[in-house]
Amino acid sequence: MNRGSRPGKVDSLAGFRPQRGREEEPEVPAGLLREARRSGQLNLTGRGLKLVPPDVYRLDVDAPPESRHDVSFGASDRWWERSELTKLLLSSNQITRLDDDIRLLPALLTLDLHDNQLDSLPAALGELQQLRQLRLSQNHLSLAPVQLSSLVNLQTLTLQKNRLESLPEELAKLTRLTHLDVSYNLLGALPSSLGGLESLLDLNVSQNRLSRLPPGMDRLLLLRSLDISENLLEELPDLSALTQLETLHLRRNKLRLLPRLLPPNLKELYLGNNQLDSEGVEPLSGHAHLSVLELRANRLTSVPAGVSALHTLTRLDLANNDISTLPPAIGLLPDLKVLLLEGNPLRRLRRDILTKGTEELLKYLRGRIELDSPGEPAEPSGLRLPSDEPLNPEGIRTLKLLEFRKASCVPEHVFTAAAGRNITTVNFSKNQLTCVPERLLEFSSSLIDINLSFNRLTCSEVLCSFLQLTHLDLRSNQLSVLPPDMKNLNKLSCINLQFNRFRTFPEVLYLLDSLETVVLGNNQVQVLDPAGLLKLVKLNSLDLSNNDLDRVPPELGLCTGLRSLVLDGNPFRTPRAATLAKGTESVLEFLRSRIPDNKTC
Known part of the structure; x- marks a missing residue:
């Protein structure tokens, strides 16, 4: 027998030797568990976990190891008796499975599992009757289990960026739900029972495959924000019963006509990238509360009738249409701060006026009202040829x-x-x-x-x-x-190439250092050359929306002259939608932070 293996001999190196199976059992630092028992909150975000550690599931069940020691604790030191776990954050890991042991945490109010690799959910999840917030976005879920309908106290449910093709009709049982986000999925329809979500305040179903909205939407009487952008809608139902609705996103659908009646208290309406003509948006007239109106990239040949009567407008976006004239009455809108007109074939309006900004443009339009005689004929005089x-x-x-x-x-x-x-x-x-x-x-x-x-x-x-x-x-x-x-x-200085068939950013554009604006949205562009873009020293506006970019090169962040960078509607994962929503400056800053230290452009 070896001298080092005598019976009763303590192996002083045992703690340093690898133990079989240890790597398969993820552990949580004892200090975090101790603090979780004290505060009722446990944050395990971004720890590379592939499974939820068993100690986490049993946090409210098992007494801590310290409680078995022969030590006296004062009341202030008995931290394991303090709080049940109410908040569990497991986002940005690699978790592939949630076990039925999740039922051992019945006091949970918040469960955050976004940005993992879950492809299914256990039935036991439905037993968390106290749950208020459930975040499951950016996983691999193809099915929303019926058990979710058992979470009767749920207020927030986020399922965006999964692979959902349908939602269960039983979802309507979540009568206390106030926020529902199922954007960036594969939904071809919404459940007909959706109108039963009587407490809903915020609904986001953007980036799906919806060709129509279900009947009963008019029962969502508390709804304040509705986002149906980037779907396949050709028409809308009557939404006038939604009297609390203030924000409506309808960008990038196939709308040709708005319903005769819109929600009466709308403050923000986004209709960009549809197929609306000037007659199709006539119902806009008479909306006394409208503050933001976006109609960019449609088929407008004139400013819609009634827009000049929307006296609460602060932002009007008419860019990339076919508007040739601008009614001077627009200059009388008292609160208008932003008027976007680029990409229109405007006549009788000098380009230097357009470049001076909204305030100067409105002043010019007001001046035109004063100059025009009331008796002046609407049509300019001169020879007219036959209409053909x-x-x-x-x-x-x-x-x-x-x-x-x-x-x-x-x-x-x-x-x-x-x-x-x-x-x-x-x-x-x-x-x-x-x-x-x-x-x-x-x-x-x-x-x-x-x-x-x-x-x-x-x-x-x-x-x-x-x-x-x-x-x-x-x-x-x-x-x-x-x-x-x-x-x-x-x-x-300006080239508009949107709605063509470009698969790559045109190489010749990298050689035109006079370019200030490039509009290349709604093509099939897959790659960019940031080094080429850096040569365009005057470039301040770049639109690459709705292309096939699966990666945004970080070196694009070095194009610090950009004042407008539009990347929406591409399949890349980063920057995320939240970063894009913060605007161009934040996107460029994010991209620069991703450039390797040893790499230059």
Whole structure:
């Protein structure tokens, strides 16, 4: 027998030797358990756990080891008798399973399991009758178990960023639920019983596959905020019964028409990236409390009637539409602080006015009201051609504007009518053009603004010859590449390419250091070259929304000249939605913090 293994001999190194199976049993530091018994709260966020430690489940059941020692404790030291566990935070781990032993924590009020790898939930979860907050976002759940309906005291339930395809009808039993978030899932429909959530204040069902809303939504009489963004809605039910609703998000759906009646006390309405035209938004008239109205990236050809009567508006977003004129009455809105108009073919409004900001623009519009005579005819005088030839000779003569629409090609007489004129602006939007008209080259020395949006263009080589060009609108075409010779457009400051077929950020744009605004939303862009973007020293606005970016390069944070960076609607995991919501500056700061110390761009 070895001398070191004599019976009764204490092995002084035993505590340093690895023990079989120890690595499979996650442990919690004794100090944390001690504090949890005292405070009733246990925070195990971000500890790399794959399972919930057994000691956690039995925290309210087993006496602590110290209680078995032959030691006298005063009342103030008997910490294991203090509090039942009411708050358990297990977020940002790698937990794959929640055991039935969760029922051993019946006093829990808050259970946070977001950002884990759960693909199912135990039936025993339904026994936590005191639970008020349950956070299960960013897991792998494909099914919301019926047992959730047993949590009758639940007030907050977050299930966003899972794989849910449906919700149980029994969810309506959660009559005390005030906040429900099931965004970023695969829901094709909502349960018909949803209207039974009579206490609901905040409902988020954005980023799903909803083509309609269930009947009974009008029973959510306490609802204050409703987010249905980024779904497949083509129409809305009557929501006028929701008298407490103040915020309604409907961005990125397929809406062509608003219901005749909207919630009467709306303060914020977001309708960007739909298919609304000016007639489709007529119900906006008469909303006395509306403060924020977003209508960007729709099909508006004019400012909707009634907008100038919304006297409580503080923010009006009409960007990226097809609005050519701005009614002077907008200048009379008393509280308007932000008016966004970029991406519209505005005529009779100098670009220097637009660049001076909202306050100066409103002042200019008020001045127009004073200058206009009450008896002045609505239509400018001058020769009018037949309606089947939509050409405006007066615009050619006075505005240096060549405009023609609603045709499959631009007839020769249009160019002949403008011959010899120093045309500065061309608007051939909303035609069916498949290529850029060659005769535009007749105005190559004077053109500074070209609008070819809403056509069927597949190539754009002709545009490389317009060396004076500053603004180019090519949205809603069929373009997948830009010609290399476009690098010669060294005065181009704004280009709009949204709703095309680009799979990569056009390489030639990295060579145009005059660019200030690039709109590339609603394409299929998958990768970015941050080094190329850093060369664009004047770039202050970059829209990459609704593309296929699965990664945002951290070096993009070095583009500190950006004042507007739009990344919504891409499949990347970071930055998260909460970071994006804080605005461009916060996003850039976050990205810079992710750059490795030894890496430069």
